[in-house]
Amino acid sequence: MxxxxxxxxxxxxxxxxxxxxxxxxxxxxxxxxxxxxxxxxxxxxxxxxxxxxxxxxxxxxxxxxxxxxxxxxxxxxxxxxxxxxxxFKVGNPDGMGGEILAAGSWLRFLFDGVYNPLSATMFSLLAFFVASASYRAFRARTKEATILLSAAMVILLGRTPVGAWLTAWMPEILGFLELPNLANWIMAWPNTAGQRAIMIGIALGVIATSLRIILGIERNYLGRRE
Amino acid sequence: MDVTLQLWIDAALTLMILSFLYRDNPFYKFAEHLFVGVSAAYLMAIGFWDHLVPNLLGKLFPSLMSGVVPGAVGRSPDYYYIIPAVFGLLLLTRLVDRWAWLSRWALAFIVGGSAGFNLPRFLDSDFIIQVQSTMVPLVVLDPAGNLLWGASFSHIVLVLGVICGLVYFFFSVEHKGILGHVSRAGIWVLMVTFGAAFGYTVMARISLLTGRMEALGAWLATMF
Incomplete structure (x- = not known):
């Protein structure tokens, strides 16, 4: 049972x-x-x-x-x-019938004063750690790491005004090599190709796993047999 | 509540978290543990008021919830909603070791529901539509019949990129010979994708950091 x-x-x-x-x-x-x-x-x-x-x-x-x-x-x-x-909507100006995050409510105060700064700062810490991670990847000097970091650099620079400024001198015939254009091309084609391959792979995995779960072949979620 | 007090709490907690850049310390641990407690309770409260109250309590006890759920006045109770209530309560039996096995019934509902929702959804949007979108002409011509080199090259990159990426994920055959080369090209395509994702992640995190620095600036401005 x-x-x-x-x-x-x-x-x-x-x-x-x-x-x-x-x-x-x-x-x-x-x-x-x-x-x-x-x-x-x-x-x-x-x-x-x-x-x-x-x-x-x-x-x-x-x-x-x-x-x-x-x-x-x-x-x-x-x-x-x-x-x-x-x-209990304590401190909510509109009482129990008010919006849970109503302006001036205590929960809103906790959200803006505690939850928001803590989550934003916690995630912003990653900015420092990705810098050291990229440095380590550069040191690894593998072909794959170089491709990854080159794509990242083109996207980073191409999406900021610095990228446009850096390659603004290029002649019109080489316009496609300007960083914003290159970033757009990478996003639209090779990036889409990779994402699509990943999505199709995930979809096949999800479909197979879902079938196994529905048919009762996959039972790991039930835990150990007692 | 007082805006200045909020700014001071905001700044103090921001500095506590940033202190981790030096090394792990009691201030960081304090802020980290506070974050765990506050975020868990916040999500519970939001889930309770946004989902449980209107979708469960409002359906089972409409007269009791009339002041809280809009449109509940005059509605008759929908007793079918006892089913999710019972399953939900069964899920909570996991907290009591003796009755924990009952939570499997609710878990079975969640797992079966996820499988039932995901199977057709992934088949449709993440498989059929993605395959369909990859079926593009490799040679692109303009209305006058001239070859469009740029568009043709982009389409070839897309089709070959998807094929190579998929070959990399195909583990039933050893990646040797031609398959090995194609799989290697698949890794490069995936690296470009990860690089783009990496670039966007860095931008998002730096933007968060800028927001935090602005908040600290606003706090400093209150002192001078």
Whole structure:
């Protein structure tokens, strides 16, 4: 029962959704729409599960006084304060009926003052690390690394005014070699070719995996056999 | 709330994260852990109000949600929505070791749903349409019948690029001889694609960094 019922559920949902995509009449169409709604709702519960899991892990770390446990207190405090403000719309000028991120609300304050700067700065750190990564790639001196970095440099320069300024002296007949034109050409043709190859490869993989999941051949998501 | 207070918090957290450039330190760890907690709760709250309230609670208890969900007044409850509610609650049993196996039922719904949605969608947009878009003439002529060298060259690059890239991903045969050369060319095409993606990523991150520097500038301006 612990493994068979999930396999039956997966089969029914998968078959209904695949059929509903092609058959746009009768019960399949209705079921397709209902299952789409149900799917979106259940996925939101995954966020709640994530929050619950975060609470469980950090409470354990605090109670066991594990290494760096004071930082877990910071995580828990940030989590609980934001959650209470968000779920009960604390400090929302329009009350429970207002927009969750209404101007002047406390959640908006947390979003603009804490969440936004933290996420933006965290991701902007990558600007420094990609610089060192490119340096290491240049040192590797392989043909592939050179192609990658040359394409990156052309795109970077071609998309900024410096690129246009650097190659503005070129005669009209060599206009296609101007960095903005070269960047546009790379984006439109070789880049599209590579992306298309990747997309087709991914699509074939997804189709095969989806079929294996629906037919119950792929069962890794059920975890270990108990 | 006070804008100046927001600027000070914004600047303090920005500096804490940037301190990682020197080395890992308690300020960075503080900001990192705060980010984890705040972002998890923020996404939960948004998910609750944007999806659960209108799509589940508003359907099951319309009269109770009339002040919160627009259009819920006078609507009769749709009891079919008990199904996702039950599956959603089953998903949460993963937090209780004894009942964790029940969460597989909900997981099966999610996995089956993803497979059911993805199979036709990928078949249509990422396979058929991509293959169709690659079927372009290799020799491009203008209306007068003259050969357009640039367009023809671009089309050849596109078709050969896709074929070479696909050959690289074809692992059923060993990449030796002609297949090895074609696969090698496929790697070069993929490297150009990764290079373009790399270039765009660098630009996006630098633009984020510029935004942060502007925020720090605005904070400094409040002091002078």
């Amino acid at each position: 612990r493994r068979k019922i999930p396999l039956i559920i997966t089969f029914i949902i998968g078959v209904v959704l695949v059929t509903g995509y092609f058959v746009t009449r009768g019960p399949f169409n209705t079921l397709y729409e209902s299952f789409s709604d149900y799917f979106a709702i259940i996925t939101v519960f995954a966020f709640i599960l994530g929050g619950g899991s975060l609470l469980k892990i950090h409470l354990k770390r605090v109670s066991n006084r594990s290494t760096d446990w004071p930082y877990s207190v910071v995580t828990l405090a940030g989590f609980l304060v934001t959650l209470v403000i968000g779920l």
